[in-house]
Amino acid sequence: MTIIKNYHTHTYRCKHATEDVTQYCQAAIEQGLQVLGISDHTALPDDRWPNIRMPYSELPNYSTAIDSAIDSFNNLKILKGAECEYAPEYHSYFKEELLGDLNFDYLIGAAHYFPQNGNWTGTYGGANTVTGLRAYTDYFIESMQSGLFAFMAHPDLFGNCYHRWDSNTIEASRDIFSAAESLQMPLEINGYGLRKPKITTDDGVRCMYPWLPFWELASEYNILAIANSDAHRPQDVSSNIAEATDIGVKFGLTFADLSYLEN
Template identity: 55%
Template sequence: MKNENNIINDASFHTHTFRCKHATGEVIDYARNAFEAGSRTLGISDHVPLPDDRWPEARMAFSELDDYTDAIEFAQKALPDLKIFKGMECEYAPEYHSYFKDELLGERAYDYLIGAGHYTPLAGTWINSFENLKTASALKAYSTYLAQTMESGLFAFIAHPDLFGCSNTHWNADLAACSRDIFQAAEATKTPLEINGYGFRKPPIQSTEGLRPRYPWRPFWEMAANYDIQVICNADAHRPKDVLANIKDAKCLANAFKLEIIDHLPTPGSDTKKT
């Protein structure tokens, strides 16, 4: 039986490094902390640099990609008993489809990519999804973008799909409609959705229901139970000490709504149900 004070067998596939400019620590620091906590699997997934170096305030420069790759490979050699997966967290840009597929997943042999919507394309520009998903049009753009991301077939799962919890204080019909679109796309493409542990560590939001995490947002995951989808629970660590943080909280939420949890790295578009 697993000791409640132990995190043995927990794995996280969402881990950042200092390169994204809003995290601390090198790959080896996260890897050592995970191994010492009893985990034998870890995914490293810093924010992807794009060839045009857009959004430089929150990700490494394209010129740092080799260094990041080398840091993961160094940790893999230093800790051979820890299975370290090489990944990236990505905003899908259709013009860079071949970069994701042929260079990252192909030439550089990345194990996986995470799809995310930190930014949302709307009316010819990109809006900040943490702050600006407040209107029906913005929420529709967000769900459309996540659906496009899933339909690309490139991404193992979608990070914090309920990110709109950061910019809304109460649940409403527009949020429910946005959520339905996300669930339908996840179901159609067989893309797991992430219950993200980082939201538990951020300052809570004062809502009409009282204090709550910015995400995960319970009404979203309650709706998820109506769809044939799977969830993956990750720490989204930005500090080495948080490498496996709040995974239990994420799993508790999933279990509350009887959601199917996967604890392995899924292949994009595949049926990950174990038989």
């Protein structure tokens, strides 16, 4: 399988990735990619969650770095994007400043955090109860409904801590699929999860995500899938996209065509 596109790429600015835009573009060309979306964790005006994202003051530098790469790499289609947690108070910022003033090509929706009982809960470790899973699911659906995002990253991220595939995960997953089907919102099969250490559960050893029962259940719905590397190092810019794609193919999923972002 020839992998030519990756829409999910980070830079050093998020504090848990390495290198900058130029290095990812160079690696993308070396690995045979034709389209590379740079989509670091977005800066937020109130600098919320500063441990996993750039400060707001660094947003112009991030935008300029991508613009400079677009001018420098004529043999690679480079897209300017960001990975975002949705909140109503950020809606105009995402739409008017990122997609508007700074000419971002697209935004990715994600749920590394979700609102619960008046506070924000981290999905890593925080979606391990029935109530936490329900709150995650409701937030994920609200994010899809915002209309801001080209696709949603790793919808099965709750698998990192909710270790049982049971009636609760089935209900949550069906709700996500129903909304995604209605909205025709692509859901990402995420390659980064395939590179992370596996976890041991009562059901055996598995990846935190992609969670295979989740994607098997997805086959019952008319959803769109997309496979990305979620690269945090230049050498991973195309890593595991083929394996993530294979998961979708195994379960007969339809893959989204995001070529409209390249216009």
